[in-house]
Amino acid sequence: MPSDNINAKRIAKNTLMLYVRTFIILLITLYTSRVVLKVLGVEDYGTYNVVAGAVAFFNFLNHAMSMATQRFLNVEMVKNDTASLRRVFCMAMNLHIIIGLIVVILSESIGLWLVNGVLNIPEGRMVAANWVFQFVVLGMFFKIIMVPYNSVIIAQERMSIYAYISILEVVLQLGLVFALNWFKADKLILYGGLMFGVTLCVFLIYKFYVNAKFKESKYYLLWDRGLFQKMAGFLGWNVLGQLAQIFTTQGVNMVVNVFYGVVLNAAMSIQHQVSAGITMFVHNFQTSFRPQITKSYAANEIPEMKSLVMKASKMSFYLLYLISVPIIFNIDLILEIWLDTVPDYTAVFCKLAIWFSYLEAIGMPLVMSIMATGKNRDYQIFFSISVSLNLLLVWLFFKMGFPPETVFYIKIVLGALTLFVRMIFAKRQAYIPLLSFLKGAILPCLIVLGITQSIIFPLLRVYNGSIWHKVGLTAFLEVLIAVVILFIGMNKSERVFIKNSITKIITKHKR
Numbered sequence: 174m175p176s177d178n179i180n181a182k183r184i185a186k187n188t189l190m191l192y193v194r195t196f197i198i199l200l201i202t203l204y205t206s207r208v209v210l211k212v213l214g215v216e217d218y219g220t221y222n223v224v225a226g227a228v229a230f231f232n233f234l235n236h237a238m239s240m241a242t243q244r245f246l247n248v249e250m251v252k253n254d255t256a257s258l259r260r261v262f263c264m265a266m267n268l269h270i271i272i273g274l275i276v277v278i279l280s281e282s283i284g285l286w287l288v289n290g291v292l293n294i295p296e297g298r299m300v301a302a303n304w305v306f307q308f309v310v311l312g313m314f315f316k317i318i319m320v321p322y323n324s325v326i327i328a329q330e331r332m333s334i335y336a337y338i339s340i341l342e343v344v345l346q347l348g349l350v351f352a353l354n355w356f357k358a359d360k361l362i363l364y365g366g367l368m369f370g371v372t373l374c375v376f377l378i379y380k381f382y383v384n385a386k387f388k389e390s391k392y393y394l395l396w397d398r399g400l401f402q403k404m405a406g407f408l409g410w411n412v413l414g415q416l417a418q419i420f421t422t423q424g425v426n427m428v429v430n431v432f433y434g435v436v437l438n439a440a441m442s443i444q445h446q447v448s449a450g451i452t453m454f455v456h457n458f459q460t461s462f463r464p465q466i467t468k469s470y471a472a473n474e475i476p477e478m479k480s481l482v483m484k485a486s487k488m489s490f491y492l493l494y495l496i497s498v499p500i501i502f503n504i505d506l507i508l509e510i511w512l513d514t515v516p517d518y519t520a521v522f523c524k525l526a527i528w529f530s531y532l533e534a535i536g537m538p539l540v541m542s543i544m545a546t547g548k549n550r551d552y553q554i555f556f557s558i559s560v561s562l563n564l565l566l567v568w569l570f571f572k573m574g575f576p577p578e579t580v581f582y583i584k585i586v587l588g589a590l591t592l593f594v595r596m597i598f599a600k601r602q603a604y605i606p607l608l609s610f611l612k613g614a615i616l617p618c619l620i621v622l623g624i625t626q627s628i629i630f631p632l633l634r635v636y637n638g639s640i641w642h643k644v645g646l647t648a649f650l651e652v653l654i655a656v657v658i659l660f661i662g663m664n665k666s667e668r669v670f671i672k673n674s675i676t677k678i679i680t681k682h683k684r
Contacts, residue, residue: 219435
C-alpha cells in the first residue's frame with residue numbers, strides 16, 4: 174500500500190478536483206432550479222418531481238450495485254490482476270442490465286399505478302404526467318447501466334474526468350431549460366424529453382471514454398457463476414439498505430403529497446437541492462477516501478484503514494459545518510434571492526435537513542469500512558429496520574395532525590439511531606473499536622458544536638436586520654468555527670495532514 178504521504182497527496186488532489194466540480198455544479202444547479210421553477214410554475218415543478226419520485230422509488234437497486242461494483246474493482250486492483258478486473262466489470266454490466274430491466278418492469282406496472290391511482294396530480298395534467306413518467310423510466314434505465322463505467326473511473330481515482338463529465342451534464346441541463354422557451358409544446362412534457370436526452374448523451378460519453386482508456390473495462394459476453402453469486406449476494410443485502418433509504422426520501426415525499434399536495438412537494442424538492450448541494454462537498458471528500466479505505470482492508474492494513482475512517486468522519490463533519498452554518502443563518506435571504514416564489518415551509522425544511530446531514534457526514538466513513546469487508550448482511554438488516562421506521566412514523570404523525578416539519582424531526586432522531594447501528598457494526602466487522610471512534614471522532618465534533626453554538630446563539634440575538642451586519646456576522650462565524658476546529662477539534666497529526674495536503678497541492682500547481 175502507498176505511504177501516508179502518498180495517500181495524503183492523492184486524497185488531496187482528488188478532493189480538490191471534486192471540490193471544483195461541486196462548486197460549479199452547485200452554482201449551475203441552483204440557477205437552473207430557479208429558471209425551471211419560473212418556466213414550469215410551482216404546480217408543474219412539483220408534478221415533475223413527484224412523478225420522477227415514483228420511478229426513483231424502484232431505483233434503489235442502482236446505488237446498491239454502484240457500491241458493490243466499486244468494492245469488487247478495488248479489491249481486484251490490489252491483486253493487480255487485469256483478467257480478474259475484466260471479469261468483475263463484465264459481470265457488473267450483466268447485473269446492471271438485469272437491474273435496469275427489473276426497474277423498467279416494476280415502473281411500468283406498480284409505478285404507473287402510483288402515478289394514475291395514488292398520487293395527487295393537479296387536474297388536467299395527468300396526460301403530461303404520464304409522458305414525463307415514460308421519459309423518466311427510459312432515463313433511469315440508462316443511468317443504471319452507466320454505473321459500471323462511472324465505478325471504473327472512481328476506482329481508478331480519475332476524479333478529474335468524473336468532474337468534467339459531471340460539469341458537462343449540468344451545463345446541458347441548463348441549456349435545455351433555456352430551450353423550453355423556444356418551443357410552443359407542453360413545457361412539462363418537453364422538459365421530461367430533453368432531460369432524457371441529456372442522460373443518454375452522458376451515458377455515451379462515459380462509455381466511450383472508459384472503453385478507450387481502460388482495457389479491462391471493455392464489455393464482452395461472459396458468465397462467471399461463482400463471481401455472480403458473490404456480487405449478487407453483496408448486492409442483495411445492499412438492496413435492503415437502499416430500499417430503506419428510498420422509504421426515507423421518495424416514500425416520505427409521496428406521503429407528503431397525499432396529505433399536503435404538490436406545493437409541499439415543491440418545498441421538499443427545493444430543500445433536497447439545497448441540502449444535496451451542501452452535502453455534495455462532503456460526499457466528494459468521502460469519495461476520495463473510499464478507494465483507499467477498501468484497498469487498505471484488502472491489503473490487511475487495518476491500522477491504516479482505521480486512521481482513514483477516523484480522519485474522514487471528523488473532516489467530513491467539520492467541512493459540512495463550515496459550509497452549512499452561513500447557509501442556515503442566511504437561508505431566508507438566500508431563498509428570496511434564488512427563487513421568485515418561495516413555497517411555504519421551504520426555509521424550515523432546509524435548516525432541519527442540514528442538521529440531519531451532520532449525522533450522515535460522520536457515519537458514512539463507517540459504512541465504507543463495513544462495505545470494504547464484503548460482509549454486509551447483518552448490518553443491512555439492522556440499518557434497514559432503523560431507517561424504515563421513518564415512513565411509518567411520518568404517516569402516523571401526519572394522521573394525528575402534526576405539521577409538515579415533523580418529517581425532519583423524525584428523520585433526525587432516527588438518524589442518531591442509525592449512526593449508533595453503524596458504530597456497532599464497524600466494530601464487529603471492520604475492527605474499529607467503539608470507544609476509539611467515540612473519543613476520536615464523535616467527541617471532538619460535539620465539542621466543536623457545543624463551543625461554537627454557545628457563541629452563535631447569543632450573537633444572533635443582537636442581529637439588527639441590516640444586510641451589512643449580517644455579512645459581517647457571517648464572516649465572523651466562519652472564522653470562529655475554523656479556529657475552533659483547527660485548534661480544538663483536531664489533534665497534531667490531523668493538523669499536519671491538512672498542512673501537507675495543502676502544501677502538496679500548492680507546490681504542484683506552482684510547477
